[in-house]
Amino acid sequence: MRHRKRNVKLGRSSAHRNELLANQVCHLIRRGRIRTTLTKAKALRPVAEKMVTLGKKGTLAHRRHALSELHQEDAVKQLFDELAPRFTDRSGGYTRILKLGARSSDGSEMALIEWVEAAESVGQTG
Template sequence: MRHLKRTAKLGRTGTHRNAMLNNMVCSLIKHKRVTTTLAKAKAARSVAEKMVTLGKSGTIHDRRLAASRLHQEDAVKILFNEIAPSQKDRRGGYTRIVKLNQRQGDAAQLAILEWVDVPAGGAAAPEAKPEAETKAAEAKA
């Protein structure tokens, strides 16, 4: 019987599913926002929130546990130095899922998985810098 076994299988083996979710959480940590299917976003949300809970305590043991799950040291550093301190006063619910349209090819429901209190600096920040630099260069000329 499958009582109390709520894991979303996602059509993959256990090791493939864990590797995919770990990579998705690493991408979420690095880019602050991930666009994926709704089922994968719901599955990755639990992994991401457990990693933030580890990051909030900040001990070396928790850092090693996060590194063993994520397998990317740069993602672990961002998690413990930027994301976890910004979520320090929250008691849970560190991520949000925003539903999007359906994908053209297979009509899968798309969604955005993002942090609640962390500002998304992925697309807006690089565009703002070149404009400021070009205005400064024009003022000098």
Template sequence: MRHRRNTTKLKRTAAHRRSLLANLACSLIEHGRIRTTLAKAKALRPVAEKMIGLGKRGDLHAIRQAVAFLRQKDTVKKLFNEVAPLSKDRQGGYCRITKLGARMTDSAPMAVIEWVDQPIVEEAAEAPAAVAAEPAPVVEEAPAAEEAAAKPAKKKATKKAKAEADAE
């Protein structure tokens, strides 16, 4: 019987599943938000929240446990120095899963998993404002038009030359 067995297997062996979750957790720590399938996001949430718990503890044993699971020292440094301190006042629920709908290719349900306390970076909103502030560059089109007119004439001449050479 499966009493209180809550492991989501994701149709993988134990070692493959552990590596998958470690890689997803590293990506989440590095980028703050990742897009994946709903099943993987739900499997990742407890792992990511345990990593935040280790980051909040901050002692040597917690660092060693995080390195043992994640296997990337630079990601562990970011976890302990940047990500975990943002959640120091929160007692749990560090991750948010937002459903996106079905993937176009195979209709798999997709989701975004992100940190709740992550500062929001709106790069898309800033980019148009920066472009609007800069003056538009002046482009001279006359030389390009002359070159474009000259190139097809050369191609036609070479085709004619080849046709005359083949006829002789």
């Protein structure tokens, strides 16, 4: 039984999985949305939302914790300076996953993961 198993292994070792999710969070911070498999998007969501929560707290200790998780200074700077202030009045649910259908090469379910506020602000101005 799979009771109380929080993370999905994604066919990788724990170190590889952590680096994969950290890289995807950094790309999500920089680009605002990324296209990936549905399973990876579902695994990415809690990591991304925890990083936004750290960014909202904004202390030096939280910045160092985010840097130890993400390993990319420019992404952490953008998270704390630009992204987290957008979500100050929101208490959770910072990301949205949109299903795109199956990939033609191997039939894997694809998804688009994006920030909720960023998509709303883009939709209003553009």
